[in-house]
Amino acid sequence: MSITAQSVWNNCLEFIKDNIQPQAYKTWFEPIKAVKLTDTSLSIQVPSKFFYEWLEEHYVKILKVSLTKELGETAKLVYIIKMENTYGNKQPFTEKIPSANRGALKSQDVDVPLNNKSPELRNPFVIPGIRNVKIESQLNPNYSFENFLEGDSNRLARSAGLAVANKPGGTSFNPLLIFGGVGLGKTHLAHAIGVDIKDKYPEKTVLYISAEKFTQQYIDAVKKNNRNDFIHFYQIIDVLIIDDVQFLSGKTGTQDVFFHIFNHLHQNGKQVILTSDKAPVDMQDIEQRLLSRFKWGLSAELQNPDFETRVSILKNKLYRDGVEMPDDIIDYVAKNIKSNVRELEGAIISLIAQSSFNKKEITIDLARVIVEKFVKNTKREVSIDYIQKVVSDYFQMDIDTLQSKTRKRHIVQARQLAMFFAKKFTKASLASIGSQIGKRDHATVLHACKTVDNLSSTDKQFRKYVEDISKKLSV
Structure with missing residues (x-):
């Protein structure tokens, strides 16, 4: 029987499988492909440089033992990193890297065709140049279930959180989306679930991150041409907690990459936990395919406590x-x-x-x-949705009418008032305000604000509208 790269690698895998945790085997060895066998040198293909770094850091000894058993003391291992080029339609490119020569397998001199001369670690939470691939959870241990008191306003969300903590990825609450207004405990509950999972399942990789930081990391990855490593890093997480997911609104690139990460995690039985200041049905500028996935599990609301x-x-x-x-x-x-x-x-x-x-x-x-x-x-934080509701109720119309394309004077004025107060009471950009109030552009919002200012100084009845609504929003 002829010896092939695949047969050698299969034998190595049998040995490795018997000596490491099943989850680690599935994450780090199943994706590897045997490519070529030349004498006593085996070439294997891995999905990213981060993947290669992790293998070299954590599994180099077991790789040495298994390969030496198959190919003898002169065994060599070469990594081929195959990554999709995300810029244009060029062919995927490869990079060959010999196994590190640290008393493990003998290294083989191979040209590295990529521009980056010193491979950086792709864990976005690690400072470049510091060789530390341990993934810290970023959890706050002070946020626990013990100090998250149960009441009618949060019972469903808290109970679902406990169920997820007991069996992450193994309940129908995947994803678990916790939504509600400012200061009601969304972040606290998300941390509490993560802390409890770490206590019960210390071997699981749990990661908490705000959507804002996730977006910034993605932007950095694109700048450095590390998009694939960024995706792969997040695909190895067992429990991913993303806070304030509504922050992804309008960010199509970040939504796209999160869509692929979410799919991979969900299909592999990993747990996803999200928090948001609104229910999926009320989220603006989030792609429909992503919103539909948010609805796969459970959306649990945190209400004002009684x-x-x-x-x-x-x-x-x-x-x-x-x-x-x-x-x-x-x-x-x-x-x-x-x-x-x-x-x-x-x-x-x-x-x-x-x-x-x-x-x-x-x-x-x-x-x-x-x-x-x-x-x-304490200045009340008012949302654009709330402003639209107050203005609609004041003029006795529904929100759909307020947002409609009609040019009837009283509806146009109501819409302009909603835009004016959205600019006054929120930190949202003009483009975001226009998008949420009838899918208008930023120029329309700017015109609306100027119109309200002008009418307030010339029209007594209109000034009363402004004063009345202002009082309602300031309560």
Whole structure:
């Protein structure tokens, strides 16, 4: 029987399979292809340079032992890196790299045709030049299920999170999308799931990242011609947590690369957890194929906590900080701050600080002063969706009418007011405002804002519209 590259590699794989974890074998050895056997030199093809770096860092010893068993002491291993060229329709290119000569397999001198003279590590979380391929989870251990108190407002999301933590990738909640307004605990819950998974399954690779940072890493990868390594890095994650996924809105390149990463993870039984400030159905400028995947699993909403939950949150916060406070004061704070958990905890911290620094006893009067100041000074974060709802309700029309192409004067004015307040109350760009309010361009939004300013100074009735809506949005 003739010895081929494939038969040698198959024997190596049998040995390797018996000596490493099944998940590691599936991730790092199944994608490898045997290409060529010349005397005692075996060439294997790997998907990326990051892949090659990882094998050399973690599996060089077992590769040496298995290959030496097959080809003797003079065995050599050559990596062929085959990557799709993502720029234009040129043929895929290859790079041959000998195994590192670190007392392992003997290296073979092969020309490296690519421009990058010193191969960089492609883990986007690692500073270039530092040879450390360990993937840190980026999780905050202070965010746990223990201090994420259950109430009617979050029961579904919390229960789904616990189910995912117990069996990541093994429930129907994949992906798990947690959505809700600002300060309701989306990030806390996402971290808590990740922390719990790391405790239960330490061998799993868990990674938390904001959509904003993910986008920046992708931009850097494209600049450095490392797109394939970027994709491969994310495809080896067992549990991927992406925070504020609505940030991908309008970023078609990032959405495209995330689509491929998502598909790979989902098909391989890996868990994806997403957070967003709105439900999939309300997301603007996200590709339909991506939105449909967001709906594959479970979308769980976090709502404003009810009074009982707010009291529990405050008592838990005080207990963790070792502070005692009378129940009537806790009730007062809980009754008067209803918007979100972040503001609730912020108010109680301000109250404790005032009492401590000014050596004042915590009384209802002090609580009243702090809560009034806090609520007054806490600027509400208003979304474009909310602005459209307030304006539509004010003019007694539905949002579809507001966004329609009609040129009827009262509808046009309502739409212009929505654009004006979106510019005033949000940080969104003119293009983003126009896109979300009837798919208009930035010039239309600019014209709308100028029109509202002009009419406010010349039309008494129109000025009343502006004042009324402004009060509603400032409540």
